Structure formats: C-alpha cells, structure tokens
Amino acid sequence: MPSPTTTLLIEGSFDELVDELAQYIDNLKKAQGDEGSNLQAECAQLLQENKKDDVLKKLVTGSPALNQAPEKEFIAAYNLLVHLIKQSPNLNMFLPRVCQNLSSPIQSSPSNGAGLALSILSTVFNTLQPDNDNRYHVFLAILRVIRASANFETLKPQLRHLDEWLVQWEMDEEDQRKLYLAVTDVAAEAAEDEQAYQYLIRALRTIPSDEASTPEARTLSLRALKSALTHPSHYDFQDLTDLDSIQALRNSDPVYFQLLEIFNADLLDDFNDFKDEHDGWIEAEGLDAAALNRKMRLLTLASIAASTSQTRSLPYAHIAKALQIPSSDVEMWVIDVIRAGLVEGKLSQLNQTFLIHRSTYRVFGENQWREVASRLDMWRNSLVGVLQVIQSEKANFIAQKEQESREVDAKVNGAGMGTQQNYRKQRRGDGEVDLE
DSSP, X not given: OOOSOOOOOOOSOXXXXXXXXXXXXXXXXXXXXXXXXXXXXXXXXXXHTTOXXXXXXXXXXHGGGGGGSOHHHHHHHHHHHHHXXXXXXXXHHHHHHHXXXXXXXXXXOTTTXXXXXXXXXXXXXXXXOTTOTHHHHHHHHHHHHHHHHTOXXXXXXXXXXXXXHHHHHTOOHHHHHHHHHHHHHHHHHTXXXXXXXXXXXXXXXXXXXXXXXXXXXXXXXXXXXXXHHHOTTOOOOXXXXXXXXXXXXXXXXXXXXXXXXXXXXXXHHHXXXXXXXXXXXXXXXXXXXXXXXXXXXXXXXXXXXXXXXXXXXXXXXXXXXXXXXXXXXXXXXXXHHHHTTSEEEEEETTTTEEXXXXXXXXXXXXXXXXXXXXXXXXXXXXXXXXXXXXXXXXXXXXXXXXXXXXXXXXXXXXXXXXXXXXXXXXXXXXXXXXXX
C-alpha cells in the first residue's frame, strides 16, 4: 500500500531494457497462440528513429499480456514497464492504461492476483512525487483492486492521508467527489457501512449549490438518506439536513424529505401519521419498516428525556405512552437507548422512574440555546454564591488567626513583665538601688 516516496532501481540502458521487455511480451503472446506478435522488431525500428514515446506506446499497448506472466515473474515484468514509462515526460499518457491492466483479473494467479496488482500499483504510487496528480489515478486503480478483493482493512491506514493528498494533487470538486465515491463503494462492498456513509456525505459536500438539483445530486442524496435511515446505529440526521442537495429533495422527492424531517426532530406519533398517510410506501421503497419503527422509538425516548430538563426524571407510564409499548417493556427500551448512546441515566424500579443524567438533543435550535443560557445563568449564580461563602470563610479565618496572634503576644508580654519585676526585687534585696 502507499507509503513514503521510494525509488525504483533497474540497471540497463533504455534501448536494452525495451528490447528485453518487448521480447518477453512476444514470448507471452506466442505462448497463448499469438504467433504473429513481433513487438521486439517494431520497437527496435522505432528506437533507430529515436521515437521513444512511440516505443512506449507499443509496449503499453502490448502490456495486457503481462497479466498472463508467471507469478514469480509478474512483479519484475511490471516494474520494468513502469521504469521505462517513467523515462517519458508524458507520464499521464501511459499510466492510465497500466492501471487499467492491473485493475483487471490477473489470469496467471487468480488467488494471489489482487496482492500482486496492489504491489505494483503501490510501487507506482510511491515512486511518484507527492504532488504529482498521476497519484490520483493510481489510487483510483488501487481502490478498484481492493473493491474486487473485498480487502478493506488494507485501505484503512491510508485513508488518514486522503485529505492531505487531495490538497497536494489540487483536485477539483468533481475529481474529489469521484474519489470519495470510489472509497464509498469499496467500504460498502466490504460491509463497512459507517465508513461508506461518511465518505458518501463527503462526496455530497463537494456538490456546488447551483448543482444541488441535478440528477447525480438527487441520486447520491437519496442513497445517503436511505443509508442513514436504515443504518442501525445512525441517529443524528443534522449532517444530512445541512446539505443543499438534501434540501433539494423537498421539491423532487417530498415524501422522502418528509420522512427525513420526522426522523430528524419528530416523535413516534408523527411517524405513525406518516405511515397512515402514505400507506405501503415504506415497503414499496424497500425500506425495513420494523427497523424504522425501532429507531423511531429510540429517538422518541431520547427526545422526551431531553425535554425533562427541570425534573430530570421520567415515569415509566410516560415512557410507555410515548413509545406505545406495555409498561413491562419500558426497562428494555431504556436499556437500548442507553446502549445507543442517546441517554445516560439510572432506572429506579422502586419508584418506577428513569433518572436522567445526560440526554441528547436531536435538534439544537433557538429553544435549546435559551435552555443553555438559562443553565449558564444558574451555574453563574451558584458560583457567585460559592465564591461569597469562600470569601466570608477566608475573612473569618484571617480574623481568627489575627486574634489568636494577639492573644499569644499578650501572654508573652505579660510573662516578660513578671520576670522584670522579680529581678528588681532581687536586686533591692542585695542592697542595690532600683532606679526607675
């Protein structure tokens, strides 16, 4: 896989290496029954005319035969081809065809073909300078190979560098979208649903506002919306509602947009009204009704938990009514919503209440900002009270210490005066005059 830039070292002059590779390709073709292949002679003629790019065109055109090379010779043969191509200033003329070859099945090694192809593509990627935009096309080929092999784990470490690479390659929005979608497809093929969704959202963000209503934007938006609705652990729909292409669904696909608004901010009652209004629509669109019902119940519980900001507790009866479930199922649903990370709290079976420690707002709007401001005012007033108590106690402590210090000084001075008086009496007893 891609790593820090490396150098490919192969000994020999350009003419010698061309002759060696052309002969090798001829032998591969003849082994497959193509007796008319004469690439070596054609390249020799072009070399005499000093037409290096034409020589490379011949080699690249014949390079699909390398996919039939024995496994132990495969990497060396392709490395030689890459080395020759890099001698040309027109690298982007030849690399796409090589990448296409490596994205195709490796006939000589069906089991290890993906690994061999990734090895060559990684070599090509790493021998290019970091800001060389040809890296973009090589990386797309790497993605195609990984998708075919369903080996997403090999890609994960490299995705950390993707944004940095796009900046270095100076890709426009369309090319960025193409790359994000390629990653989305690879992740989806490997059942990495969360990664697939995140890169699909990135692709949608590259769509300009004036193209938000195009067929491509609509297709990708519906794909993202369906993915968010059906994903078992996706509960935040704000990332969708902020997108222009999603907002465009209000006109092109109003029923889908209505469903999005319900899952974004509404409750189970609203979802049931939607199902009554559009009877059979969910099933016709291939959506899982049971999964949507479950997600809507969890979101409803999160909403009513967030609305109890004053008491911070929910009676079982209130939960059962809102979720339209038997009271005996309340604890199961509360445990599920805690596992989903939407709410934190503790069940009180004795009092039949759910004590809420933390809740998640599904929509953070004006009302929520007011509540935050109210809580901040309460905290500020509480802190002012605490500060006043601390200052009062500090003053009392200082006053007490000063009083204790004065009392100690008084005792010391009193003891000193008594000693002087005794001394004077003793001197007088000895016949000395006490002058005061």
